[in-house]
Amino acid sequence: MTSSTLLLRLAAPLQAWGDHRAALDTRHTAPEPTKSGVIGLLAAALGRDRDEPLGQLADLTMGVRTDVPGTLLRDYHTVSDHRGIPLLSANLNAKGRQKPTSKPRYVRPTERFYLQDAAFLVGIHGPAGFMEEIAAAAKNPACLLGLGRRSCPPTFPLALGLTHTPLGEALEKHPWLASPHARSLFQKRNRGTAPGTIDVPATIEDPDGESVLNDQPLSYSFSKGRHTTRHVTHRLITLSTGFTPPPDAPAGEAHDPLALLGW
Template structure:
């Protein structure tokens, strides 16, 4: 029986952006958490693979994401124009394969880019131990510059948190909360100064029988090909220690629960 391992990655940075199915020329959205195509692409870059190289066993890895600090959405608005002062081209091609000019001459194109700001995610990648060990080595000393969804979003240190032989779900459940001291302070203020001893963070884990379907399973990174398919995942909440001690005189479990009246 082939031994398996789980690689734990910390994906955190001032900005990160994970493309989804809504991508368009003038608007680039971000998913609320790292996509599988984005994470596998990051690992392929760390290995030094070419874009048109087959993914092979990388596509068979299972992945889980724990959203420790979801961050806030940042909208970047800017405009695009041709420095020569000529009309912009459209996405349509003529018979010779060249881009056509816009039907009504357009000299300025407004565009939007969306990012996750100050987010931190724990990502687990599970597969054959030999492959996962190679990925850990490559991620520590990558062959190419790594980015969190876009080239303008480099990851902060540390990226690699370690290897473990436990299952993907157990690895995500056992690792400490990734919130920085600043993020913990912000979280405490949002809780009106309360300091609960635990926090429930959402996790998304690959599961063939999962009831949620995502369209970010990578097939290829070659331009002009069918590059993604679907995968099934499950969602769950993982309870983590916050490192805070309950306020003296506050009974355990007395923190405000907005869903208590609903019987949840």
């Protein structure tokens, strides 16, 4: 069976990828897209209902390349009921309904964390025919898409195309996704002499991987178990920045930090 890799560009002013620290009053974000979040995005693009079995979607392999990590944004706000009644707690009764708080609370402070101005290259690998269906849905989604949360729509383009190359190789070959603004900041950080290459981290699904993530989706139904673990490997990928590298230092002027130690 032939297979393909779909490359997605996940970039936006704001992204938020839920992790195991999710709580009622504080919603954290992982530093990169989670598999449960990306598969959920693809399920929405296909028009799948939340209670539908994941089927082939759960069997897809994913890799993430962090081209621009972005910065962390903390959003503080409060929640109240417009009817002026006490808020409910996060605990459920036997009928599955929220219980009232032991002491009536009318205002609850909450925090939401987001990634600002981040850009990720995500590769999804699976059977060629199914990947063609997903690619078409990503370009013409059945539902509105969000990068982790509904309030975080992706910027254009989302789908970068299909390739028959393996997942890791596809992540290595695609050009750097940094925007002109991100490239400008990169150049300023390097005092106007930006290097010609940059090493970016990548997380690639691998059954023999040394790390374990708890973001393999099982179901998106509220009444069922939702995640399990998967193995990944971490690596650095060297990409061209498009900048002309600074000239080498003249002979005899190179600085050797170990020279003072007599090495």
